[in-house]
Amino acid sequence: MNRSTLVPFLVLLGACASDYKVHADPDPNDGADTGDVIPDDPTDTGTPVDTSEPDDEAGRPIAVCSVAPNPVTPPFEAATWDGSGSYDPDGLTIDRYRWTLLSQPDGSTLSISGSGATSNPFTPQIAGTYTGQLVVTNSAGVDSNPCTVDLEAVPAEDLWIEMYWQFSGDDMDLHLLAPGRGTSSMETSWDCYYANCVGSGLNWGGPGREDNPTLDLDDIPGTGPENINIEAPENGTYTVVVHDYPGSTYSGANNVTINIYLDGALEWTDTRAISGENSYTTFAEVDYATRTVTTR
Ligand SMILES: [Ca+2]
Ligand SMILES: [Ca+2]
Ligand SMILES: [Ca+2]
The missing domain is CATH 2.60.60 (Lipoxygenase-1)
Structure with missing residues (x-):
């Protein structure tokens, strides 16, 4: 076998090996079959992955959210929700910051106030997890996708x-x-x-x-x-x-x-x-x- 015939043969062999992996499980719907782990061929890079941003991101500003200090000790220590790292990839200004408290412990009735890049002081009284969400809007009126971050309120007292x-x-x-x-x-x-x-x-x-x-x-x-x-x-x-x-x-x-x-x-x-x-x-x-x- 000369080189010109060897290469197509190896390509064909690779295709067959790939097919074998895909069809190795005779009954993919058999829930009792946990299948065998077949190591991936490290030289097989597979289908190219599209690393570009999804269309949903196009033209949108990017919300960047954090909260500090975190954790806080209830009921007197205040945290600040911070969206000041938000930006627009096209260079537009961020005109609006909207924080929403998505979840909080039972018995807590807080909300996040303030309309700027950072919130007003936020003071949990009930211990537990508080989830804040930020959406920012650029000067063209386009909203970001939401950014969420958790704040933990952990009692300092034993x-x-x-x-x-x-x-x-x-x-x-x-x-x-x-x-x-x-x-x-x-x-x-x-x-x-x-x-x-x-x-x-x-x-x-x-x-x-x-x-x-x-x-x-x-x-x-x-x-x-x-x-x-x-x-x-x-x-x-x-x-x-x-x-x-x-x-x-x-x-x-x-x-x-x-x-x-x-x-x-x-x-x-x-x-x-x-x-x-x-x-x-x-x-x-x-x-x-x-x-x-x-x-x-
Ligand atoms: Ca009372
Ligand atoms: Ca009563
Ligand atoms: Ca004492």
């Missing part, structure tokens, strides 16, 4: 208890009882609640502040959230109680959700319907030494 509820006009109050105290100590200095614990004020555990409870948020007219947290809890068993405060305008069944985070991670969640007025509902006990939450 014990973080958050509460929200379904219907407004029904004041719910979060209470946290000190280790070993139980519900007989409701509304004493061993109970952290709206009357004694906003911004702290109680000294639990050792002499330092790190094991004291703090009620960061108190809400009366809305649907929460409220939260109580302890930076470095003492070992012991805490009790989490919800008081349906009397005198509200709404007294029907109201779904109340409690989320308990230990060391920054969601450990326990429960939603219960509370109706009427002036009831105390024990949701859970938290044994911090063993990182155990028990439903009550």
Whole structure:
């Protein structure tokens, strides 16, 4: 076989090998057949890939989105959504920035405000993931495709208890009882609640502040959230109680959700319907030494 006949033969051989790979599975619809892995021929570059931009990108500006700082610690640290890296490949100016909050944790009712390249301060109160979307518009009025980015809100405190509820006009109050105290100590200095614990004020555990409870948020007219947290809890068993405060305008069944985070991670969640007025509902006990939450 001389060279002129050898080359067509090898090309034909390559085509046959390729066909064999495609048809190797006798029944491609057989779900039980996981198939064999046949290594690709490294010299076979296959069908050329079209690396040009899809038609959908033509003439569009490019939205570039980020958020910082990320993560943030709820409920006071603010993040900024930033679209200032957006540009137009044809050199047109970016005339409009539109941020939309695509998703947020249950119980959170935020939106992204601001019309410039960067948003107004955005302050998550509920722990979890917030997904922002940016669409920019160039001076020809053409929109970009959307850019999305996630912001994480992660509690800094080792014990973080958050509460929200379904219907407004029904004041719910979060209470946290000190280790070993139980519900007989409701509304004493061993109970952290709206009357004694906003911004702290109680000294639990050792002499330092790190094991004291703090009620960061108190809400009366809305649907929460409220939260109580302890930076470095003492070992012991805490009790989490919800008081349906009397005198509200709404007294029907109201779904109340409690989320308990230990060391920054969601450990326990429960939603219960509370109706009427002036009831105390024990949701859970938290044994911090063993990182155990028990439903009550
Ligand atoms: Ca309240
Ligand atoms: Ca203390
Ligand atoms: Ca009620």
